[in-house]
Amino acid sequence: MDDTYKTINTPGEETLYKDKNSKFYGYAFPVTTEDETKQIITKLKKQHHSARHWCYAWQIGIEQTRYRVNDDGEPSNSAGQPIYGQILSYDVTNILIIVVRYFGGVKLGVGGLINAYKTSAQLALEASTIVEKTIDVHFEIVFEYKDMNKVMRIIKENNLSIIKQNLELNCKIYISVRKKFIDKIKNAFSSLYEVEIKKVKDLD
Structure with missing residues (x-):
């Protein structure tokens, strides 16, 4: 019987990924309710009030999981889904990953955005301590x-x-x-x- 799961206990370190003058700040937070995710996103929007996009994905639950992705104005499926893909890749739950983008004046194209958000989410996970729980x-x-x-x-x-x-x-x-x-x-x-x-x- 599989009775373990992976998550994080504490927020990860802030990460930064750059591409063509755009800056992508990555964050990972432990969460167990949708209300928590909303509070964290609101707080981060105040912290990065001059950013262009605050894209995120979260997954909550252990044996039955729920998830949500948000492109926040980026082209459809170019931000939230690549972030969520990393949550699945690292097999973690009860987690929220937010990537904050400061636009650098040069468009990256959909392919470039997918890569940037995926990489930023990966860096955020690598900067977090993933633990296994029963x-x-x-x-x-x-x-x-x-x-x-x-x-x-x-x-x-x-x-x-x-x-x-x-x-x-x-x-x-x-x-x-x-x-x-x-x-x-x-x-x-x-x-x-x-x-x-x-x-x-x-x-x-």
Whole structure:
């Protein structure tokens, strides 16, 4: 089972690519929502307020991905799609790549633009630290205080991460389980008498 994905944890270094007096500044940002992408693009437009184009592509999601490309006034498919092509090439997700262009007075033609935006996106990715993460699922374990030792033993034996816990008379522990170990962990807890385990949506 493939239960890993690649992304970036922190924004990459700013990069610069030049072609016939045009300057292309490349940026890569980690994102998990479309709102985040909009905020970053707005901020970058203020930072580069005298630029001509702010072209971008993003991909969000792990097992089901969504993406968007934007040519921002450049000829159709000459900017956003080449940027997105690099996201696919590097097999990364939860990422936004923006290329800001300052026009240098000389037209590059569609072929030249495709190459410039592709290269700029590639440089932005190369200037970022790409990390591999596991796909994790969250579970809630509900049990009585008297069963605490049995529950904690399974957690320790399997090196499970506790996300949060509420240890009163009726105890609740929320754990994170790597996708490929789900069946094993569910069976371990289900075999305990009076202990309930159920999948929960991502926790804040």
